[in-house]
Amino acid sequence: MPELPEVETIRRVLEPSVTDDKITEIFIRQNRMIRGQSLYFFKQELTGRQILKVDRRGKYLIFRLNHKIFLVHLGMSGQIIRTTDNSVSQNTSFPLPDKHTHLTLWLSSGTVLYFRDPRMFGRYILSDPNDESRLFSNLGPEPLGPQFTPSGLYQDLRKRTASIKALLLSQKIVAGLGNIYVDESLFRAKINPAKPGGQISKKQTKILHESIKLVLTEAVNAGGTSISDFQDPEQRIGNYQNHLQVYGKKGKSCPHCGTIIIKENLAQRGTHWCPSCQK
DNA sequence: CGTATTGTTTTGCC
DNA sequence: GGGCAAAACAATAC
Numbered sequence: 094m095p096e097l098p099e100v101e102t103i104r105r106v107l108e109p110s111v112t113d114d115k116i117t118e119i120f121i122r123q124n125r126m127i128r129g130q131s132l133y134f135f136k137q138e139l140t141g142r143q144i145l146k147v148d149r150r151g152k153y154l155i156f157r158l159n160h161k162i163f164l165v166h167l168g169m170s171g172q173i174i175r176t177t178d179n180s181v182s183q184n185t186s187f188p189l190p191d192k193h194t195h196l197t198l199w200l201s202s203g204t205v206l207y208f209r210d211p212r213m214f215g216r217y218i219l220s221d222p223n224d225e226s227r228l229f230s231n232l233g234p235e236p237l238g239p240q241f242t243p244s245g246l247y248q249d250l251r252k253r254t255a256s257i258k259a260l261l262l263s264q265k266i267v268a269g270l271g272n273i274y275v276d277e278s279l280f281r282a283k284i285n286p287a288k289p290g291g292q293i294s295k296k297q298t299k300i301l302h303e304s305i306k307l308v309l310t311e312a313v314n315a316g317g318t319s320i321s322d323f324q325d326p327e328q329r330i331g332n333y334q335n336h337l338q339v340y341g342k343k344g345k346s347c348p349h350c351g352t353i354i355i356k357e358n359l360a361q362r363g364t365h366w367c368p369s370c371q372k
Numbered sequence: 373c374g375t376a377t378t379g380t381t382t383t384g385c386c
Numbered sequence: 387g388g389g390c391a392a393a394a395c396a397a398t399a400c
Binding site: 125169170193211212213214253254255259321360361 | 389390391392393395396397398399
């Protein structure tokens with residue numbers, strides 16, 4: 094579910110409603126995803142903190158608290174649902190908390206945040222602000238920030254023999270792209286997903302850089318992609334699934350040339366491309 | 373029964 | 387030690 098555009102959509106919804114709120118109570122159903130602080134201290138250290146700011150880095154949501162940072166990675170199926178109900182939600186499409194609600198935060202204004210994650214690939218990390226750079230040390234530049242440049246991208250792809258698909262998924266070349274947006278970006282750039290990173294020309298790299306920024310910007314503006322179950326904290330779905338060109342389009346015609354879109358496994362993921370446009 | 377799914381970490385090999 | 391590729395994690399749908 095959540096790649097950069099989805100996480101940014103969540104961030105934008107949460108920011109105005111939880112900023113300056115205090116965490117008054119916490120309930121943990123499943124502690125598998127909790128990292129950083131020990132379980133005992135997790136609850137103790139989170140309770141009473143004020144949310145100063147909600148940021149994002151790659152696919153991580155960052156709650157900046159007084160003297161702590163709370164990082165949330167939603168994995169494959171994580172979501173955050175906001176209600177103003179104190180016990181059982183009445184506004185949601187299903188009763189909350191349910192068996193997939195692993196963490197619940199009550200805030201001083203009456204807001205309740207439900208953290209759901211059926212597949213439990215997500216992570217909740219409570220740490221010191223000083224640890225932030227270490228926690229993000231494996232992430233490449235923000236694709237929509239000034240650090241992401243065509244020349245930097247070109248340098249990082251030099252001498253790499255792995256496929257551009259695998260490299261873009263790794264988060265180390267650039268942060269925030271997942272399976273959907275890698276396929277869409279490579280289609281826009283007319284680059285074959287199997288092409289080794291080191292074989293992409295300077296000119297192609299510049300186009301790839303532009304394509305990534307374009308696709309992500311469009312997707313953020315559309316409120317993310319709701320393929321199966323993405324919804325923002327207010328339970329609204331995104332709109333970018335209506336703009337996808339190749340992802341999920343196996344057997345359909347390429348919007349550019351009409352050739353049938355292919356889907357094959359690459360880098361352990363279903364990979365979609367136009368065999369004619371993306372040589 | 374298989375296969376597939378919007379992600380990352382770990383493992384093992386070269 | 388780095389780069390790379392595959393397994394592993396888990397739930398659910400088809």
